[in-house]
Amino acid sequence: MKNFPHISLFEELNAIETPFYLYDMNLLNRTLNKAKEAADKRGYFIHYALKANNNNPLLIAIRERGFGVDCVSGNEVSKALEMGFSPDTIDFAGIGKTDEEIETALNAEIFSLNVESIEELEVIDEIAGKIGKIANVSLRINPNIDAHTHKNITTGLSENKFGLDLTMLPKLVDRLHAFKNVELKGLHFHVGSQILDLNVFKELAQKASQLNHYFYNQGFKFKHINMGGGLGVSYKNPSNESIVDFEAFFKVFEENLSLPQGMKVHFELGRALVAQSGILITKVVFVKKGLTKKFLILDGGMTDLIRPALYQAFHLTENISREEVSETYDVVGPICESTDCFGENLVLSTSYRGDLVAIYTTGAYGQVMSSKYNMRDKAKAYYVANGILYTEKDYVHAINAEKE
Ligand SMILES: Cc1ncc(COP(=O)(O)O)c(C=O)c1O
Ligand SMILES: N[C@@H](CCCC[NH3+])C(=O)O
Numbered sequence: 001m002k003n004f005p006h007i008s009l010f011e012e013l014n015a016i017e018t019p020f021y022l023y024d025m026n027l028l029n030r031t032l033n034k035a036k037e038a039a040d041k042r043g044y045f046i047h048y049a050l051k052a053n054n055n056n057p058l059l060i061a062i063r064e065r066g067f068g069v070d071c072v073s074g075n076e077v078s079k080a081l082e083m084g085f086s087p088d089t090i091d092f093a094g095i096g097k098t099d100e101e102i103e104t105a106l107n108a109e110i111f112s113l114n115v116e117s118i119e120e121l122e123v124i125d126e127i128a129g130k131i132g133k134i135a136n137v138s139l140r141i142n143p144n145i146d147a148h149t150h151k152n153i154t155t156g157l158s159e160n161k162f163g164l165d166l167t168m169l170p171k172l173v174d175r176l177h178a179f180k181n182v183e184l185k186g187l188h189f190h191v192g193s194q195i196l197d198l199n200v201f202k203e204l205a206q207k208a209s210q211l212n213h214y215f216y217n218q219g220f221k222f223k224h225i226n227m228g229g230g231l232g233v234s235y236k237n238p239s240n241e242s243i244v245d246f247e248a249f250f251k252v253f254e255e256n257l258s259l260p261q262g263m264k265v266h267f268e269l270g271r272a273l274v275a276q277s278g279i280l281i282t283k284v285v286f287v288k289k290g291l292t293k294k295f296l297i298l299d300g301g302m303t304d305l306i307r308p309a310l311y312q313a314f315h316l317t318e319n320i321s322r323e324e325v326s327e328t329y330d331v332v333g334p335i336c337e338s339t340d341c342f343g344e345n346l347v348l349s350t351s352y353r354g355d356l357v358a359i360y361t362t363g364a365y366g367q368v369m370s371s372k373y374n375m376r377d378k379a380k381a382y383y384v385a386n387g388i389l390y391t392e393k394d395y396v397h398a399i400n401a402e403k404e
Pocket of ligand 2: 364
C-alpha cells in the first residue's frame with residue numbers, strides 16, 4: 001500500500017459499504033492553488049470542465065478559487081448557476097445543443113456559447129432574436145492537430161465531429177456578418193484529452209495564433225481565445241506525481257501564443273484539476289483460481305469506473321489491506337461483460353476475500369460516468385480533509401461552519 005495516503009483511516013474505511021469514491025480535499029485544494037497561481041501570474045483564466053466531476057464539495061472548492069466553469073449540457077449550465085458560479089464565467093460547448101439548452105444559456109447571459117457548426121450558429125441567431133437577446137459566441141475551430149492520445153479521446157483532427165473545419169473558414173467568414181443577434185467574442189479550441197506531450201500544446205498555441213490573425217485581418221477583433229483543456233495526469237505514478245506541472249503547461253502558451261494586446265486567454269481544464277484527488281475503494285469478493293490465472297473479483301466494476309473497459313485505460317490498483325506485493329492477478333468486476341476488467345496480470349499483495357482494493361486517479365471521469373447497468377447501486381462519495389473522514393453533507397456543513 002505504498003501509494004495509499006489515508007491508511008490511518010483504515011478501520012473507518014473498512015466499515016463503509018463498498019464500492020465507494022474517496023476524495024482527498026487537501027490534495028484537491030493544493031492542486032487548485034498550483035493551477036491558479038500558474039494561470040494568474042500570466043493573466044490566464046480557467047473554466048473548470050464540470051463534466052469531469054460535478055460533486056458539490058469539489059465545485060465549492062473550485063468556485064471559491066474564482067475559477068469559471070466549462071459546460072457541455074443545459075443541465076451542467078443550470079448546475080453551475082445553482083452552485084453560485086457567476087454567469088459571466090460559464091461557457092457552454094457541445095456539438096448538439098438543443099433549442100431548450102440554447103435558451104437556458106441565453107437567458108442566463110453566460111460568458112460564451114462555443115459554437116461547433118454553421119448550422120448551430122444559424123439556430124442560435126434565430127433563438128436569440130426570438131427571445132430578444134444577443135448571444136455571446138465563440139467559434140470552435142478544429143485545428144487539425146494530432147493530440148497523440150487514445151483515439152477515443154482525441155478531438156482535434158479533421159473530419160472529427162467536433163468544431164469547424166479549417167477548410168470551411170472562408171465560407172464561414174462570408175456568413176458571419178449576416179448574424180444580427182450574435183456577438184462574436186472569441187475563438188475556441190480543444191484537441192483532445194489526457195495529453196502528456198507538451199509539444200501538442202505548442203503546436204496548438206502556434207496554430208491558434210495564426211488563425212486569430214486570419215480572422216483579425218478579416219475585421220474580426222476577438223476579445224478572448226480559449227485553448228480548451230486536455231492536460232494529462234500520471235496514471236502510473238499517482239503518489240509521486242500527484243500534482244500536474246501547471247507551470248510548464250501555461251509556460252508553453254506564454255511562449256508560443258502571439259496575440260493582439262489585451263486579448264484574454266482562457267482554458268478549460270478538467271482532468272488535471274481533479275483526477276488525482278479521487279480513489280475508488282472496492283472490496284475483494286472472491287479470489288478465483290482459473291486454469292493458468294488467478295482472478296481477483298471485486299465488488300466494484302465498470303458501472304463504477306468505465307475507463308478501463310471503454311479506453312483500455314490503466315489505473316494503478318493496490319490491495320490496501322496488506323503490505324507485501326507478491327501475486328499476479330487479473331483484476332475484474334462483477335458485471336456480465338468481458339470488458340469489465342480493471343487490468344490483466346497486475347501484481348498485488350496476496351489477496352483474500354474481504355480485502356480492500358484502491359483504484360487510483362479516479363477523480364475525473366470516474367463517478368460521473370457511472371451507470372446502474374445490471375441494476376447496480378451507484379457508488380457513494382466520501383471526503384477526507386485534515387485526516388478526518390466525512391460524508392458529503394458533513395463535509396459541506398464543516399466548511400460552512402468554518403467560514404462563520
Ligand atoms: C470542449 C472540451 N473542453 C474541455 C474538456 C476537458 O478536458 P480535460 O478533462 O482533458 O482537461 C473537454 C474534454 O475532453 C472538452 O471536450
Ligand atoms: N471521459 C474521457 C475523456 C473525454 C473527455 C471529454 N471530451 C476519459 O475518461 O478519459
